[in-house]
Amino acid sequence: MRNIKLTIEYEGINYSGWQAQDNALGIQEVVEKAIANLTGERVNLIASGRTDAKVHAKGQVANFLTNSSIPAERFKYALNTKLPEDIKVLESQEVDLDFHARFDAIKKRYRYVIYNGEMPRPLYRNFSYHVDQPLDISKMEEAAKHLIGRKDFRSFMGPRTDVFTTIREIYSVDISKKDDLIEITIEGNSFLRNMVRIIVGTLVYVGLGKIKSQDIPKIIDGRDRTLAGPTAPPQGLFLEKVYYD
Amino acid sequence: MRNIKLTIEYEGINYSGWQAQDNALGIQEVVEKAIANLTGERVNLIASGRTDAKVHAKGQVANFLTNSSIPAERFKYALNTKLPEDIKVLESQEVDLDFHARFDAIKKRYRYVIYNGEMPRPLYRNFSYHVDQPLDISKMEEAAKHLIGRKDFRSFMGPRTDVFTTIREIYSVDISKKDDLIEITIEGNSFLRNMVRIIVGTLVYVGLGKIKSQDIPKIIDGRDRTLAGPTAPPQGLFLEKVYYD
Numbered sequence: 001m002r003n004i005k006l007t008i009e010y011e012g013i014n015y016s017g018w019q020a021q022d023n024a025l026g027i028q029e030v031v032e033k034a035i036a037n038l039t040g041e042r043v044n045l046i047a048s049g050r051t052d053a054k055v056h057a058k059g060q061v062a063n064f065l066t067n068s069s070i071p072a073e074r075f076k077y078a079l080n081t082k083l084p085e086d087i088k089v090l091e092s093q094e095v096d097l098d099f100h101a102r103f104d105a106i107k108k109r110y111r112y113v114i115y116n117g118e119m120p121r122p123l124y125r126n127f128s129y130h131v132d133q134p135l136d137i138s139k140m141e142e143a144a145k146h147l148i149g150r151k152d153f154r155s156f157m158g159p160r161t162d163v164f165t166t167i168r169e170i171y172s173v174d175i176s177k178k179d180d181l182i183e184i185t186i187e188g189n190s191f192l193r194n195m196v197r198i199i200v201g202t203l204v205y206v207g208l209g210k211i212k213s214q215d216i217p218k219i220i221d222g223r224d225r226t227l228a229g230p231t232a233p234p235q236g237l238f239l240e241k242v243y244y245d
Numbered sequence: 246m247r248n249i250k251l252t253i254e255y256e257g258i259n260y261s262g263w264q265a266q267d268n269a270l271g272i273q274e275v276v277e278k279a280i281a282n283l284t285g286e287r288v289n290l291i292a293s294g295r296t297d298a299k300v301h302a303k304g305q306v307a308n309f310l311t312n313s314s315i316p317a318e319r320f321k322y323a324l325n326t327k328l329p330e331d332i333k334v335l336e337s338q339e340v341d342l343d344f345h346a347r348f349d350a351i352k353k354r355y356r357y358v359i360y361n362g363e364m365p366r367p368l369y370r371n372f373s374y375h376v377d378q379p380l381d382i383s384k385m386e387e388a389a390k391h392l393i394g395r396k397d398f399r400s401f402m403g404p405r406t407d408v409f410t411t412i413r414e415i416y417s418v419d420i421s422k423k424d425d426l427i428e429i430t431i432e433g434n435s436f437l438r439n440m441v442r443i444i445v446g447t448l449v450y451v452g453l454g455k456i457k458s459q460d461i462p463k464i465i466d467g468r469d470r471t472l473a474g475p476t477a478p479p480q481g482l483f484l485e486k487v488y489y490d
Contacts, residue, residue: 011367056368076364086367119321122256122331123301127368 001065003099004072006031006045006079007091008060013126013235014086018050018060027051027087031062034082038075039068048105048242052194054234056127059090059241063101099244107171107243109187110196113236114204117180128181129200129236135207137177143206143213144173144184146220147199154223156202158194158231166192166223173199185240194231202229246310248344249317251276251290251324252336253305258371258480259331263295263305272296272332276307279327283320284313293350293487297439299479301372304335304486308346344489352416352488354432355441358481359449362425373426374445374481380452382422388451389418389429391461392444399468401447403439403476411437411468418444430485439476447474 008031016024032045043064051057070078075092083089115121115128116135124130147170154166170188177183184203186196202219205211211219211229219227253276261269277290288309296302315323320337328334360366360373361380369375392415399411415433422428429448431441447464450456456464456474464472 009367011370058368080365085365085370088365088367090364090366119335120325120330120333121335122254122333123303123372125256125330 001067001097002072003063003065003095003097004075005061005063005093005095005099005101006075006089008057008062009088009090010057010060011086011126012051012053012055012057015053017053017055018047021053024053027060028062030084030087031079031089032064034079035064035066037082038078039066039070041066041068046101048101048108049191049239051239052197052234052237055237055239056235057239060239061101061105061242061244063095063099065097101242104244105190105242106245107187107189108191109185109240109243110191111238111240112184112186112196112200112232113238114182114184114200115180116177116182124181126235129204129233131204131208133208135182135204136209137175137182137207139209139213140203140207141175143203143211143216144175146213146216147173151220152223153192153195153220155219155225155228156195156198157192157225158198159225161193163192168192168195175203196237197232197234198225198228198230200232200236204232205229246312246342247317248308248310248340248342249320250306250308250338250340250344250346251320251334253302253307254333254335255302255305256331256371257296257298257300257302260298262298262300263292266298269298272305273307275329275332276324276334277309279324280309280311282327283323284311284315286311286313291346293346293353293484294436296484297442297479297482300482300484301480302484305484306346306350306487306489308340308344310342346487349489350435350487351490352432352434353436354430354485354488355436356483356485357429357431357441357445357477358483359427359429359445360425361422361427369426371480374449374478376449376453378453380427380449381454382420382427382452384454384458385448385452386420388448388456388458388461389420391458391465392418396465397468398437398440398465400464400470400473401440401443402437402470403443404470406438408437413437413440420448441482442477442479443470443473443475445477445481449477450474
């Protein structure tokens with residue numbers, strides 16, 4: 001028995017997210033079927049975490065146990081022949097039998113892209129959130145500082161979530177602007193359901209003047225989802241990288 | 246009667262190109278239908294030039310004559326309500342009645358994106374040409390210099406073309422690399438059918454060592470399509486900007 005770790009890139013537009021939803025295809029099942037097709041084994045593919053419907057990944061990490069004799073580094077080529085164009089394995093390697101893609105993740109990096117221009121842009125539509133009113137980046141940066149650290153992020157958690165604790169640590173929030181594209185890069189130890197999208201939705205509200213940057217601590221302390229901004233749409237979000245020891 | 250100039254962005258993946266082909270939808274007819282839907286008029290939309298199937302545009306220019314009383318600058322908003330997500334009007338303005346999007350164009354800028362890495366990448370697949378062998382950029386730059394100027398580009402012209410002359414002028418070819426993405430930006434007065442894609446296919450062959458950079462003048466002088474490299478695939482190509490006096 002060997003444990004294989006995969007690094008996976010996907011364009012999320014056509015999927016229900018990592019997990020299957022009623023009648024919509026999940027990325028997990030597509031990769032599991034490719035593995036079954038290749039090895040004849042029905043495996044349970046464990047990801048670093050779920051991604052929402054339409055969310056993209058450049059570096060999702062997942063692992064599975066196999067009795068196959070395929071060399072670990074060949075899995076990426078072999079699986080890619082079975083996978084659709086919008087899901088591909090970038091790396092495959094053998095790891096210790098006790099490696100667990102979710103429990104062992106120590107840090108994640110997400111990137112969120114906002115297109116801040118007037119007219120809708122076909123080339124950006126599947127990879128950004130279109131905000132057509134001008135955003136005040138310096139106010140968003142002020143607000144972002146208040147999010148750094150180990151805090152209770154209950155106000156930034158989506159519905160229908162069952163977690164042991166809502167305390168998470170954010171290491172950094174970087175905001176950069178190039179022409180009409182704004183990128184928000186967030187690193188943290190772990191994230192609650194919809195947390196990055198609610199953070200972005202809140203920062204956008206700050207940028208629009210609908211929430212004051214100095215009110216962010218109050219929003220965190222309130223531990224109430226209704227205090228934060230809206231959930232930004234999924235297609236602007238990219239799971240960039242998952243870190244392990 | 247007024248003459249309206251449109252600047253149009255489109256993602257070309259789902260279209261047969263600017264022009265309709267057997268059973269495949271052309272961008273021209275989609276925009277013409279949106280105009281008919283809005284004004285009740287059947288117009289003939291004249292573009293700066295055709296783009297091939299799957300080729301993208303960030304700044305295609307087209308014009309049409311109308312008796313509609315809609316203010317010129319309102320056309321973009323009104324047409325966008327009728328257009329699909331992958332085709333949008335970025336600008337609309339009234340121009341002189343004798344303005345002609347094709348005949349009056351004095352310069353065009355194209356950009357071509359090559360993804361030069363080993364593994365297939367879902368997020369790049371519709372917007373780049375995947376070359377999985379390493380490319381020698383400095384050799385490609387040497388080769389590109391030989392393309393600059395007013396020359397007979399018959400060797401770089403696609404099939405089934407009926408043109409008065411195959412002489413064109415290329416003003417610049419810039420090649421830049423950032424991580425595993427290579428961008429080739431080409432400016433010229435006008436381009437033959439498939440010309441940018443054949444130039445890119447030839448530069449890729451130079452980068453792979455299959456054609457020598459110093460052989461480019463011979464390829465041009467030969468006036469024979471079989472001397473140049475292959476036609477690079479369409480999805481890496483973007484019509485960036487069309488210039489008028």
